[in-house]
Amino acid sequence: MPGELSPIDKAKFVAAKRAADMVEDGMRVGLGTGSTAAWLVRHLGDRVRDEGLRIKGVPTSARTAQLARQVGIEVITLDEAGTLNITIDGADEFDRDLNLIKGGGGALLHEKIVAAASEEVVVIADAAKEVGTLGAFPLPIEVIPFGWTTTQMLVEELLVAADVMGRRITLRMNAGKPFLTDEGNHILDLHLSRIGNARQLAMALNQMPGVVENGLFVDLCDKVIIGYSDGRVETRDINEGTVSEDRIDLVENDNLFSDI
Known part of the structure; x- marks a missing residue:
């Protein structure tokens, strides 16, 4: 439940929720790997179930594929998709230019291939992932x-x-x-x-x-969505040069927080 999550998990939860709201019916979506991306997959599964959202997901790892199928997302390969409308993934670090270090979960090869095939790449992260200079994370x-x-x-x-x-x-x-x-x-x-x-x-x-x-993911990320434990969400668009902020209500959702 949201009230039982750690502050870091609450931040990941709201960042993933905001990113999931960006996905539109009929999209081909790259699904990232890692703890933050797992929240995204669950949010998207919730929309598939409750709203009838129709999407095709291209997972970046076997474990993401397994989770996506469990929550009702249609899974296809990148070869079947061709190109992707959007990829949403986490990051281990990001800097002010939205350059990233990724691969803490071991899926960096698939993640980079999927990102390169996408019209838009969105990174979701908690505020602790932002650094002045990349490199503290191995x-x-x-x-x-x-x-x-x-x-x-x-x-x-x-x-x-x-x-x-x-x-x-x-x-x-x-x-x-x-x-x-x-x-x-x-x-x-x-x-x-x-x-x-x-x-x-x-x-x-x-x-x-x-x-x-x-x-190292350089010049691949278009937007970063930063979550905070109090529900605030900040979206930075590197192409538009804009920063916006809103808030996500931390409301209990049985589907998201079930042990799947």
């Missing part, structure tokens, strides 16, 4: 398992000349084994503390043999 890069230690060595050499503060790299683990993405790849987390030039670093990382994709 930057994920997806690498193929073959020769991943060599790939790590090449990335370490690259970081020596990069405009970053830290250079420690760790292999992401899960239950004592290397974490596997939906594509069967590993993730290296780059602990950089500060990234001076996100665009330059993203391009350089993707030139490394073995690197499939990196978690």
Whole structure:
């Protein structure tokens, strides 16, 4: 129930609610991955059930696909959709230019492909995700398992000349084994503390043999919706240069808060 949520979850709840209201009948919608995106999927499922909203969702991960089907959203592949009207996803960090770090949930490759196929990309987040400079959150890069230690060595050499503060790299683990993405790849987390030039670093990382994709999302986000625990919601549109604010009532909804 809203009253039982933590302040952070309340912020995620209202940001996702505002974003869900942007979705219109007949849209093809990219569905992000992570805790904030899960709220979005539940809100959209609520609209499908109560309003008869007809949408087709393209999930960015297997777990998002499972949740979407559970709440009644029609799930299709990106190949079936072709292009998307909108993608709504969370972020681990965003800056004032709406550049992002994503991939904390391990779905950065699918998330970036889906975002690139979208007419509009909207990020939903709590206020704690905003930073002056990207890099406090470890930057994920997806690498193929073959020769991943060599790939790590090449990335370490690259970081020596990069405009970053830290250079420690760790292999992401899960239950004592290397974490596997939906594509069967590993993730290296780059602990950089500060990234001076996100665009330059993203391009350089993707030139490394073995690197499939990196978690820097540059020039992809059109809007960010920031939620606050008191129900306030702030929407920033990077293209229009506008900032608006409203409020979402934290009203109990049995469908959203059931254990699905």
